[in-house]
Amino acid sequence: MGKTLAEKIWAEHVVRSAQGEPDLLYIDLHLIHEVTSPQAFDGLRLTGRTVRRPDLTIATEDHNVPTLDILKPIADPVSKLQVDTLRNNCKEFGVRLHSLGDVDQGVVHVVGPQLGVTQPGMTIVCGDSHTSTHGAFGAIAFGIGTSEVEHVLATQTLSSRRPKTMAINVNGELKPGVTSKDIILAIIAKIGTGGGQGYIIEYRGEAIRNLSMEGRMTVCNMSIEAGARAGLIAPDEKTFEYIKGKPHAPEDFDAAVTYWKTLFTDADAKFDVEIEIDGPSLEPFVTWGTNPGQGLPLSAKVPSPSDFALETDQIAAKNALEYMGLTAGTPLKEVKIDTVFLGSCTNGRIEDLRAAADIVKGKKIASTLRMLVVPGSERVRQQAMSEGLDKVFLDAGAEWRNAGCSMCLGMNPDQLAAGERSASTSNRNFEGRQGKGGRTHLVSPQVAAATAIRGTLSSPADL
Amino acid sequence: MEKFISHTGTGVPLRRSNVDTDQIIPAVYLKRVTRSGFEDGLFSAWRNDPEFVLNQEAYKGGTVLVAGPDFGTGSSREHAVWALQNYGFKAVISSRFADIFRGNSLKGGLLTVIISQDEVEKLWATIEANPATPITVDLDSRTVSYGSTTLNFDLDDYTRWRLMEGLDDIGLTLAQEASIDAFEGKRSSLKPTTLPIRS
Numbered sequence: 001m002g003k004t005l006a007e008k009i010w011a012e013h014v015v016r017s018a019q020g021e022p023d024l025l026y027i028d029l030h031l032i033h034e035v036t037s038p039q040a041f042d043g044l045r046l047t048g049r050t051v052r053r054p055d056l057t058i059a060t061e062d063h064n065v066p067t068l069d070i071l072k073p074i075a076d077p078v079s080k081l082q083v084d085t086l087r088n089n090c091k092e093f094g095v096r097l098h099s100l101g102d103v104d105q106g107v108v109h110v111v112g113p114q115l116g117v118t119q120p121g122m123t124i125v126c127g128d129s130h131t132s133t134h135g136a137f138g139a140i141a142f143g144i145g146t147s148e149v150e151h152v153l154a155t156q157t158l159s160s161r162r163p164k165t166m167a168i169n170v171n172g173e174l175k176p177g178v179t180s181k182d183i184i185l186a187i188i189a190k191i192g193t194g195g196g197q198g199y200i201i202e203y204r205g206e207a208i209r210n211l212s213m214e215g216r217m218t219v220c221n222m223s224i225e226a227g228a229r230a231g232l233i234a235p236d237e238k239t240f241e242y243i244k245g246k247p248h249a250p251e252d253f254d255a256a257v258t259y260w261k262t263l264f265t266d267a268d269a270k271f272d273v274e275i276e277i278d279g280p281s282l283e284p285f286v287t288w289g290t291n292p293g294q295g296l297p298l299s300a301k302v303p304s305p306s307d308f309a310l311e312t313d314q315i316a317a318k319n320a321l322e323y324m325g326l327t328a329g330t331p332l333k334e335v336k337i338d339t340v341f342l343g344s345c346t347n348g349r350i351e352d353l354r355a356a357a358d359i360v361k362g363k364k365i366a367s368t369l370r371m372l373v374v375p376g377s378e379r380v381r382q383q384a385m386s387e388g389l390d391k392v393f394l395d396a397g398a399e400w401r402n403a404g405c406s407m408c409l410g411m412n413p414d415q416l417a418a419g420e421r422s423a424s425t426s427n428r429n430f431e432g433r434q435g436k437g438g439r440t441h442l443v444s445p446q447v448a449a450a451t452a453i454r455g456t457l458s459s460p461a462d463l
Numbered sequence: 464m465e466k467f468i469s470h471t472g473t474g475v476p477l478r479r480s481n482v483d484t485d486q487i488i489p490a491v492y493l494k495r496v497t498r499s500g501f502e503d504g505l506f507s508a509w510r511n512d513p514e515f516v517l518n519q520e521a522y523k524g525g526t527v528l529v530a531g532p533d534f535g536t537g538s539s540r541e542h543a544v545w546a547l548q549n550y551g552f553k554a555v556i557s558s559r560f561a562d563i564f565r566g567n568s569l570k571g572g573l574l575t576v577i578i579s580q581d582e583v584e585k586l587w588a589t590i591e592a593n594p595a596t597p598i599t600v601d602l603d604s605r606t607v608s609y610g611s612t613t614l615n616f617d618l619d620d621y622t623r624w625r626l627m628e629g630l631d632d633i634g635l636t637l638a639q640e641a642s643i644d645a646f647e648g649k650r651s652s653l654k655p656t657t658l659p660i661r662s
């Protein structure tokens with residue numbers, strides 16, 4: 001019987017396997033940031049261990065860095081200590097670091113692909129659950145905790161059991177105005193936040209093949225929101241084209257492409273689970289609740305707890321509506337928004353900024369809201385500025401910031417106030433995620449832009 | 464790592480599903496560079512509510528958290544495990560855990576125990592009726608017991624052995640260093656490195 005793509009990549013990385021034990025898996029690339037690494041480096045120091053492969057390790061500052069006045073010392077002393085700790089650790093252990101002000105500083109999952117160090121057939125880990133983003137290139141990429149960060153630093157391996165495999169086939173073509181973000185939000189609403197638990201998802205089907213690399217990254221990025229260990233997409237010409245010319249593209253590019261072309265699921269391979277999604281029936285999607293599975297088409301109304309069959313879902317819906325300050329039956333398009341956040345590892349790439357800029361161009365954002373535009377990396381910011389996108393956003397009344405995770409998780413000063421409601425292109429609508437008491441609706445960049453203009457949740461078709 | 468063989472303590476019922484790691488410890492608490500002191504951030508948003516279970520006198524000394532399904536979803540922050548441990552929890556019982564959280568907890572010696580949702584409901588009812596009910600989580604026999612009830616739970620032999628011996632995962636892997644060397648020796652030269660910068 002044939003193998004799935006995930007099984008092929010996994011098998012190529014097994015250093016050692018033994019009956020009853022987890023596999024020892026080799027890691028091709030380890031991405032580091034300031035929040036989940038300090039205790040890991042400390043562990044190395046305490047045990048006298050070193051970083052085994054600094055040449056397969058790269059760090060950047062993203063989670064808690066400010067997006068204003070980035071060349072001044074960081075105002076929050078605790079954030080500053082964490083960033084300084086990363087700088088000292090990278091220096092001490094010989095790890096390449098892209099600091100604030102560097103062109104390759106930015107959200108770690110935007111930086112890897114733009115450097116070309118994210119390539120098909122690799123195993124990639126980072127102390128961040130959205131590492132699944134890199135799966136868009138046909139890699140097994142997943143988030144790990146700090147103990148595992150230390151393990152990878154010391155050994156360049158991880159002790160892990162191979163997850164089961166799940167195929168999600170998104171068949172047919174998407175309607176105009178429907179995006180990769182809508183695909184993944186619809187998938188999570190369908191299978192639930194635990195639906196992918198224990199699986200690596202392979203996204204397949206015409207609608208997935210038609211996506212750009214940026215779009216594929218958005219889909220894979222939110223695999224974790226469906227509970228999956230990782231998500232990936234088989235590489236194709238679009239993947240090869242994207243990597244070509246990047247700083248770390250293979251020197252022998254043709255040989256690499258020959259290898260990459262072997263990375264697909266065999267026709268006779270069997271997934272543990274297969275799920276079908278009808279692409280043409282998808283619509284712009286938005287979340288109404290406090291987990292990413294609580295989403296609906298934008299044309300729907302806020303649901304009532306009684307709409308749910310299971311008691312746990314009813315209680316979750318009741319709690320969510322209360323936290324979100326929403327009344328069942330309200331059309332989602334009438335929900336008033338205070339802040340629009342465009343950015344994050346989900347939707348902070350150049351294509352996302354272009355899509356949103358196309359919609360706000362020549363218009364003004366509603367006077368009742370603020371809009372933050374936070375490019376995913378400094379390189380994305382510079383690219384956008386060379387295309388005049390910064391001016392488009394500024395002319396519309398939006399704020400144009402420096403790169404970082406920013407309001408996606410509110411570790412830096414970019415936060416929602418209690419009761420403030422956002423339409424956010426990020427990945428999590430958890431209670432307090434964007435600031436204590438803040439209320440988050442997850443949307444695509446296109447919906448975020450249209451919402452900024454109209455002041456209520458809106459799709460570009462409503463303009 | 465401290466060995467985990469058996470633990471007996473009282474339970475804390477957390478009647479919520481989908482408790483994500485942002486709820487367990489919000490991002491603003493993640494700026495510390497140590498592994499300790501995270502207990503003040505544990506469930507910080509909910510702890511403002513005097514009715515919240517951790518604020519109730521009857522559950523103050525609890526060491527076994529009994530939570531709804533899909534506990535630990537979201538961010539990979541191991542700080543969530545540390546916050547629970549720093550607070551004093553030794554085990555978490557739920558019908559379903561998110562993968563990364565479960566991996567982190569078992570690496571760090573916080574035992575995560577899976578029992579069915581029906582069994583969780585019965586345990587909730589018991590500890591709500593009598594918060595002082597002792598609960599024993601025994602790794603040797605892979606059972607949870609309270610009152611006259613004894614429940615079996617699954618945990619693979621390898622993880623159980625590692626936890627019962629309190630072994631350091633990195634030390635175990637470094638004992639296999641020859642295998643890693645051999646693997647690296649035949650690793651494809653097409654794979655990228657992060658050095659030197661060729662941009």
